Amino acid sequence: MEPSVFLAVIAAAAMHAGWNAILKIRLDPLVAVVLITAACSAIALPAALWFGLPPLHVWPWIAGSIAVHLFYYLTLTGAYRRADMGFVYPLARGGSPLITTLFSLVLLGEPIDAQGVLGVVVLAAGVLAIAWRPKGGGFDGRALALALACALSIAVYSVIDGLGARSAGSPHLYSAWLFLLEGPCVLTVALLRLGPAALRPATGFVVPGIFGGAMSLSAYWITIWAMTKAPIGLVSAVRESSVMFAALIAVVVLREPLKLERLGAAGLIVLGLALIKLH
Numbered sequence: 647m648e649p650s651v652f653l654a655v656i657a658a659a660a661m662h663a664g665w666n667a668i669l670k671i672r673l674d675p676l677v678a679v680v681l682i683t684a685a686c687s688a689i690a691l692p693a694a695l696w697f698g699l700p701p702l703h704v705w706p707w708i709a710g711s712i713a714v715h716l717f718y719y720l721t722l723t724g725a726y727r728r729a730d731m732g733f734v735y736p737l738a739r740g741g742s743p744l745i746t747t748l749f750s751l752v753l754l755g756e757p758i759d760a761q762g763v764l765g766v767v768v769l770a771a772g773v774l775a776i777a778w779r780p781k782g783g784g785f786d787g788r789a790l791a792l793a794l795a796c797a798l799s800i801a802v803y804s805v806i807d808g809l810g811a812r813s814a815g816s817p818h819l820y821s822a823w824l825f826l827l828e829g830p831c832v833l834t835v836a837l838l839r840l841g842p843a844a845l846r847p848a849t850g851f852v853v854p855g856i857f858g859g860a861m862s863l864s865a866y867w868i869t870i871w872a873m874t875k876a877p878i879g880l881v882s883a884v885r886e887s888s889v890m891f892a893a894l895i896a897v898v899v900l901r902e903p904l905k906l907e908r909l910g911a912a913g914l915i916v917l918g919l920a921l922i923k924l925h
Contacts, residue, residue: 659888668858675723685859687829707810740915741797769918775911
């Protein structure tokens with residue numbers, strides 16, 4: 647990976663953690679997602695008009711990505727309703743490459759060397775350490791299940807978008823239409839699940855929504871671009887450094903309790919990711 651691509655993905659990781667922090671504003675998390683994705687669509691509109699329509703063979707990639715992203719948003723917001731950012735975010739981000747690695751090993755029969763196995767073990771230890779609640783009776787089972795389902799969706803849409811952007815021949819064309827169409831789809835799902843009345847409080851949080859949308863769009867646009875410049879797995883691994891930014895945001899911005907075990911667990915996740923993908 648070129649240094650410029652590496653640094654861009656690190657910046658994307660920080661922005662990704664930032665927009666997830668905005669999901670913890672005083673709104674239902676799904677309503678916050680509606681705000682953020684609406685902002686993404688508005689920002690992407692000029693670019694989509696500039697680049698024009700994607701080729702026909704690209705539309706199935708975009709449709710598949712949106713479908714998986716909807717599942718991602720529902721599981722992520724469901725987890726945030728039950729647990730704080732310091733619990734959910736490292737599980738969702740760290741669990742994704744863990745699921746991908748186990749899938750490759752068990753179902754595809756792809757060989758994993760000793761360093762890869764060590765990476766899986768270290769990553770699993772970090773995931774379990776994040777999830778464990780010794781004073782509260784062990785695992786928060788529902789939040790854990792939602793966060794791991796979210797992790798599965800991340801693994802799936804990362805592959806779809808990496809291949810889709812390559813198929814389009816332009817990561818910018820692909821990203822513009824993905825973001826443009828995702829906002830209305832998220833709004834439709836929220837209206838069906840929550841009803842119009844539940845969305846009214848969002849009018850008081852338009853500015854945070856715009857900032858969150860700008861960070862979300864920038865973070866994933868950079869990631870999609872990077873996946874056309876470097877291996878998808880390598881980009882995905884570097885992007886998961888976001889768990890460390892999330893741990894800092896959770897404590898400094900959201901005023902969640904500083905727990906050294908959480909910081910250590912996030913460090914294990916990052917180390918495991920590096921061992922799995924960077925060898």
